[in-house]
Amino acid sequence: MEKEKLVFEKYLVSKGLKLTKPRKIILDTVFATHEHFNVDGLYDQIRKKHKDVSRATIYRTIPLLVESGLIKQSLRCLAKDHYEHTYGHDRHLHLICEKCGKIIEVESKEAESILKKLAKIHNFDIKEYNVGAKGLCRKCSD
Amino acid sequence: MEKEKLVFEKYLVSKGLKLTKPRKIILDTVFATHEHFNVDGLYDQIRKKHKDVSRATIYRTIPLLVESGLIKQSLRCLAKDHYEHTYGHDRHLHLICEKCGKIIEVESKEAESILKKLAKIHNFDIKEYNVGAKGLCRKCSD
DNA sequence: GATAAAATTGAGAATGAGTCTCAAAATAGT
DNA sequence: ACTATTTTGAGACTCATTCTCAATTTTATC
Numbered sequence: 001m002e003k004e005k006l007v008f009e010k011y012l013v014s015k016g017l018k019l020t021k022p023r024k025i026i027l028d029t030v031f032a033t034h035e036h037f038n039v040d041g042l043y044d045q046i047r048k049k050h051k052d053v054s055r056a057t058i059y060r061t062i063p064l065l066v067e068s069g070l071i072k073q074s075l076r077c078l079a080k081d082h083y084e085h086t087y088g089h090d091r092h093l094h095l096i097c098e099k100c101g102k103i104i105e106v107e108s109k110e111a112e113s114i115l116k117k118l119a120k121i122h123n124f125d126i127k128e129y130n131v132g133a134k135g136l137c138r139k140c141s142d
Numbered sequence: 143m144e145k146e147k148l149v150f151e152k153y154l155v156s157k158g159l160k161l162t163k164p165r166k167i168i169l170d171t172v173f174a175t176h177e178h179f180n181v182d183g184l185y186d187q188i189r190k191k192h193k194d195v196s197r198a199t200i201y202r203t204i205p206l207l208v209e210s211g212l213i214k215q216s217l218r219c220l221a222k223d224h225y226e227h228t229y230g231h232d233r234h235l236h237l238i239c240e241k242c243g244k245i246i247e248v249e250s251k252e253a254e255s256i257l258k259k260l261a262k263i264h265n266f267d268i269k270e271y272n273v274g275a276k277g278l279c280r281k282c283s284d
Numbered sequence: 285g286a287t288a289a290a291a292t293t294g295a296g297a298a299t300g301a302g303t304c305t306c307a308a309a310a311t312a313g314t
Numbered sequence: 315a316c317t318a319t320t321t322t323g324a325g326a327c328t329c330a331t332t333c334t335c336a337a338t339t340t341t342a343t344c
Contacts, residue, residue, distance in 0.1 A: 016291090017291080017292090018291070018292075018339090018340065018341080020291090020292065020293085020339075020340070021339085022292080022293070022294095023292090038330095039330080039331085040330090052293090052294085053293090053294090054293070054294045054295070055294090055295095055331090056293075056294065056295075056296090056331095056332085056333090057292080057293060057294075059330095059331065059332070060292085060293090060332095076218055079301095079302085079329075079330070080329095080330065081330080081331085093257075093260070095260070095261060095264055095266045095268075097266075098269065104264050104266060106260050106263075106264065108256060108260060110256050111253060111256050111257070111273070114250060114252050114253050114256065115235075115253070115273070115275055118235070118237075118248050118250060119237060119275060119277070121248075122237060122246055122248065122279075122280070123279075123280035123283075124237045124239075124246060124275070124277055124278070124279055124280065125277045125278040125279075125283040126237075126275045126276070126277040127275075127276055127277040127278070128275065128276045128277065129273075129274065129275035129276070130272070130273070130274050130275070130276075131253070131257070131271075131272075131273045131274075132271065132272055132273075133257055133261060133266070133268045133269075133270065133271035133272070134268070134269055134270045134271070134272075135261070135266055135267045135268040135269040135270065136266070136267040136269070137264075137265075137266055137267075138264070138265035138266065141265075141267045158320090159320080159321090160310090160311065160312085160320070160321075162310075162311080162320090162321065162322085163310085164321085164322070164323095165321090181301080181302085182301090194322095194323085195322095195323090196322070196323045196324070197302090197323090197324095198302095198303085198304090198322075198323065198324075198325090199321085199322060199323075201301095201302065201303070202303095202321085202322090221300080221301070221331085222301070223301085223302085
């Protein structure tokens, strides 16, 4: 958690921005769990403790977290953008339930190595990749 | 093009639906090129020839085309859902150049089989999958 | 620690892609 | 043609996200 704060602060300073209270609260809440999150969930989570952080500020802070390399935009699910941690996390792929919205994270070195192989063939320099599937989770497919 | 029409008609009949004029126009326009498309672009394209197809009907027809297996939802770009042909096209993954926007389509049976294997382990019923990477293409990485 | 300039915030209005409603029009079976 | 059913266009609506702007907070400077 402290590491994330340092990374974020360093990024903000480099851009002439400030690590304000709302930004600190958002950062803390984002990294309080290892889950994927979306703005609504994050807002609810924050509201449990702090009545003074607005949705607008969350929407404004997320691009800063993305730019700083701490999180990245991930799936779009139920018409909502979702985000996931990137700092200190291995790559993984997603199985997304279209019915209940559950996200199963799966590690796969295989998928990664295949993509790398294909990228090499096409002289493509991969910065970021995404592997995933949509469908029904165990519970919802009964 | 005729094949697509047959596939679509067969699907519609199986659902007790009709291949109406607007649906025919939409189908024709979608398969007039091999490009990815979004609703706005499709609407503009259709409007050049036909003044009588509404956005609502396009939005209503796209899920039918998806269900019939002719197209699938693809990338989301500039806040818009994009679609791509699937009928007669092998599954492929995308290498998207972040600089010039070029999309390289790559075939890979391997990626598909890995996803299927992982889904089985997690009792997940895959309806749709997506594999891709962002980065720099050959030209842009020089 | 007071002050002022600059950055940031909260609240709510605005935007815009996608969905829904419903009366009118097209379709298919008889 | 006649009727029942499906489909359509137009526009209202939804809802995630973005924008606006006056009020507040922050930081640098005294």
